[in-house]
Amino acid sequence: MRALLPLLALSILLLSAVQPRADAVQTAFNDAIAAFETARTGLAAENFGVDVTAYQDALTEGQFASRHWGGEIAVELIEPAENSGACARFAAYVHLPAHDGRVRMVVCPQFSADGTPALRRLTVLHEMVHVVAGADECRAMAFAARVELLANGAFTPVERYWRANDCDQSPFRLPD
Numbered sequence: 001m002r003a004l005l006p007l008l009a010l011s012i013l014l015l016s017a018v019q020p021r022a023d024a025v026q027t028a029f030n031d032a033i034a035a036f037e038t039a040r041t042g043l044a045a046e047n048f049g050v051d052v053t054a055y056q057d058a059l060t061e062g063q064f065a066s067r068h069w070g071g072e073i074a075v076e077l078i079e080p081a082e083n084s085g086a087c088a089r090f091a092a093y094v095h096l097p098a099h100d101g102r103v104r105m106v107v108c109p110q111f112s113a114d115g116t117p118a119l120r121r122l123t124v125l126h127e128m129v130h131v132v133a134g135a136d137e138c139r140a141m142a143f144a145a146r147v148e149l150l151a152n153g154a155f156t157p158v159e160r161y162w163r164a165n166d167c168d169q170s171p172f173r174l175p176d
């Protein structure tokens, strides 16, 4: 049995003093996993260039076999205590490319401090696309929106984000 890396890391965090924050992150991962598992049967093996099996393994087990990066890749979840560095601008981000068989996903303090459970779930779904398929913002948002739609019958409006990233010029599309 493979290690449940993100949840394992989170359960270790739960023993520490940052319980409310860890709860928000764990809830977001659990919500993202639940949405993905509901959406799973509606997804082809590959969607928008995302290998769905790799995505599932990355999200649920923190480890995946990657055609994109090559080989077996572990997802390393990092939760810095302060909003310094890139955390000054982002709620969460992924260090790319994969390095030494790892992709590092950083969940910043503002991830838990701001937003709603639905936005946190969307953020996890979105960042996990970066984990398995690289930096393209339009791919990440198109895939996350498809998962949301299949899971909930609706997806979060992301038009501003879509425009800001010139995604109309990309090969990716939001659901109709």
Ligand SMILES: [Zn+2]
Pocket: 126, 127, 130, 136, 137, 140
């Ligand atoms: Zn992104």
